[in-house]
Amino acid sequence: MSNIKFFLFGKFCFEANSKLIHKIEPHKTEELLGFLLLNREKPHSREKLADLLWGEIAAEQSKGYFRKALWRLQTLLEPYCGPNTLLVDGEWIQVNPKFDSWLDIAVLEKAFINTQGIQGGDLSEKQSQIIQDAIEIYRGELFEGWYQDWCLFERERLQYIYFAMLDKLIEYCEVHEYYEKGLIFGKRILQYDRVREQTYRQLMRLHYLAGDRTTALRQYQKCKAVLQEELDVEPAESTRILYEMIRADKLEGPRSIQIGKSEAAQGEADSLRAVFSHMNAFQKTLGQIQTQLTQDLRVIQRTIKTN
Numbered sequence: 001m002s003n004i005k006f007f008l009f010g011k012f013c014f015e016a017n018s019k020l021i022h023k024i025e026p027h028k029t030e031e032l033l034g035f036l037l038l039n040r041e042k043p044h045s046r047e048k049l050a051d052l053l054w055g056e057i058a059a060e061q062s063k064g065y066f067r068k069a070l071w072r073l074q075t076l077l078e079p080y081c082g083p084n085t086l087l088v089d090g091e092w093i094q095v096n097p098k099f100d101s102w103l104d105i106a107v108l109e110k111a112f113i114n115t116q117g118i119q120g121g122d123l124s125e126k127q128s129q130i131i132q133d134a135i136e137i138y139r140g141e142l143f144e145g146w147y148q149d150w151c152l153f154e155r156e157r158l159q160y161i162y163f164a165m166l167d168k169l170i171e172y173c174e175v176h177e178y179y180e181k182g183l184i185f186g187k188r189i190l191q192y193d194r195v196r197e198q199t200y201r202q203l204m205r206l207h208y209l210a211g212d213r214t215t216a217l218r219q220y221q222k223c224k225a226v227l228q229e230e231l232d233v234e235p236a237e238s239t240r241i242l243y244e245m246i247r248a249d250k251l252e253g254p255r256s257i258q259i260g261k262s263e264a265a266q267g268e269a270d271s272l273r274a275v276f277s278h279m280n281a282f283q284k285t286l287g288q289i290q291t292q293l294t295q296d297l298r299v300i301q302r303t304i305k306t307n
Helices: 027-038 046-054 059-081 104-114 125-135 149-175 179-192 197-209 213-231 237-247 257-306
Strands: 004-007 013-016 019-021 086-089 092-095
Touching (some): 004 104, 027 046, 027 092, 027 149, 046 059, 046 092, 059 086, 104 125, 104 149, 125 149, 149 179, 179 197, 197 213, 197 237, 213 237
Antiparallel strands (some): 013 019, 086 092
16 A cells, blocks of 8 residues: 555545645645546646646646646645656656556546346346445545636546446346445435435335335435426426325335446436526526526616606
8 A cells, every 4th residue: 555645535635655735725726636536547738737737827828837836836845755756758747657656536437347238137246345445435526615617627527437336236236136336335425415216216216125115205305306406397207207206105116237337327318407497597597697688678778768
């Protein structure tokens, strides 16, 4: 295990020789390190990095700021990580591929890649444990408190990976009848995405199969209320059908792999429904603004003519 650990999930920090460094000043220097670690597999041009971090100011000035940030970063890292942490070659900069360090996002990504294409019900006990170990690393969203465009994109990508692995674990728990454990995994997802309808269906199944039909039915009511509040939509037909099966006490036991695939497809459909609802609501809002603007312009025009 390396003596250098970088934590990108939650609030950014790193640990060197058992000493935890909570913050790098100034923030742009910290942001530079975060970007390089996140995109560690390829070199980046100085010009691109300067524009990424200081794109709102003139190019020459941004290059000067970048040189200072890079010098500060190298000066900071050298006592902890040695002189070759970053490869600086003319106009190109990259985290040294030979640099021995531990990175939380790398652990999550590796677990995802190693189990990609395997249905949750087909996971071996060892594969299940690898995923469970990986999700424990997710302390919070990527670079918590950062709102740069490049950061938001990567935050969404890594959260998708996190959710996908939790979905596998939930299915694994259902197939192996670890219902209570599966419920915990499902609730983790809802902490970050409370309108994820697929997860509500998973929780409904798990509660019912665990012998708690009442709570399973309540999960549907929660799902319905949240979707109405957040997206102004009703639950999908598959969710309503599941509710009626539970209400009639006719739900079958742990789902097969084929049902798991259908569930995944339905999850994608739910996501598209959510996007459509957001866009449709936005379009209506724009229409209302345009109507109000037209009315206001007419009032102003009449006032001008009157005066």
